Amino acid sequence: MPQPGCVRPAKRSDLVRESGMAALAILVSVCAVAVLLVFRGVALARRRGSVICRVRRGNQGWRSGVARYVGGELHWIPFLGLRLRPRHAIARRGLTVSSRRRLTTGEGPAGYWTVECSAERGPLFLAMSEDALTGFLAWLESAPPSAHLDAV
Incomplete structure (x- = not known):
């Protein structure tokens, strides 16, 4: 007991x-x-106007996410995360494409292209499908004539 x-x-x-x-x-x-x-x-x-896109800054690894065209900016939101706000807002003004090439087998998904861009904060690499790349380049070219004056 x-x-x-x-x-x-x-x-x-x-x-x-x-x-x-x-x-x-x-x-x-x-x-x-x-x-x-x-x-x-x-x-x-x-979401309408969104494309699957990978981003790399400098020597860091690729990060997968979604890119959306919002006015004169490309907003990139990572897949992994809780925030719905963009991690990168890349302004079209002053953005220039330095080079583009198809990703090799070990670098990323088959059929993806990488684009090296010169942006305000330094070089930025984007990887996307061929269709998304065509849309990205058309978006860049559709900028008003004064948009590229800062890039000179």
């Missing part, structure tokens, strides 16, 4: 059940976050 004020020792089966429930709660939480991130990525990619 337990004495008053004493705590009854936990049974092994109670400890196993509690740890199993904690592990299940953690697993459900991780799955819920993963589903929300996938839903966010699909919603970003399906």
